[in-house]
Amino acid sequence: SRSNIVLVFIILLAIVIGIIIALLSMFYSNQQTTDKIQPGVFIKGINVSGLTKKEAIELVNSELDKQMNDHIELTYKNNNYYVEVEQIGAKFDIEASVDYAFNIAKSGDFIKDMNQYISVLMTNIEIEPKLTYNDAQLTNYLKTIESYLPDQLVQHGYYIEDGNLIVTNGINGAGIEIEELKKTIIAAIQDISYSKTYISIPTYV
Secondary structure (H helix, E strand, O other): OHHHHHHHHHHHHHHHHHHHHHHHHHHHHHHHHOOOOOOOEEEOOEEOOOOOHHHHHHHHHHHHHHHOOOEEEEEEOOEEEEEEOOOOOOEEOHHHHHHHHHOOOOOOOHHHHHHHHHHHHHHOEEEOOOEEOOHHHHHHHHHHHHHOOOOEOEOOEEEEEOOEEEEEOOEOOEEEOHHHHHHHHHHHHHOOHHHOOOEEOOEEO
16 A cells, blocks of 8 residues: 555665664764874875875975975075075974864764865865974074175164264165065965075165
8 A cells, every 4th residue: 555655665764864874973983083184185285185194294294305495595686695494494384284184074073074074075175384484593694694785784873982972874775675575485485486486685775
């Protein structure tokens, strides 16, 4: 009878739904406990999908070492100056990026995690590591370069000689736009473009 057919259909549908829920639960449990990064995850263009934390850190460090130059070349009126990346302590925080990658879709919230897992799987996610550097060292080095510019600016000054105050006049010249140049240098390191280009020193008179 029609009622029996409907009952059988409902039972079969319930069985199918139960199987789907069981499979999803098993998948979610495995995803939460796995030691691997989910598919579709990239760190600075490097695919770390399916890797453990240790493997991802080693891979990203290795690839960035190949891509990055060890210095930045600055130019001003046919004069070249070099900023060593190691000298200013510039480095990417790879471990933090890998931790973030590893914890994708692992918050413990089933709906949130499944939505995030599917979104990353379908569209991929690109993680940009944070760049850290010693700002004081970079500033001091650029000031040193400024003192060697061919048409450098000389500030006025004063000194005491034989009890008399001697005032020296300044000389108009070029000074480096320190903050502007720092931003350009850091941006160049961030996108690793400085290995292929030169940075022109911005100055003021």
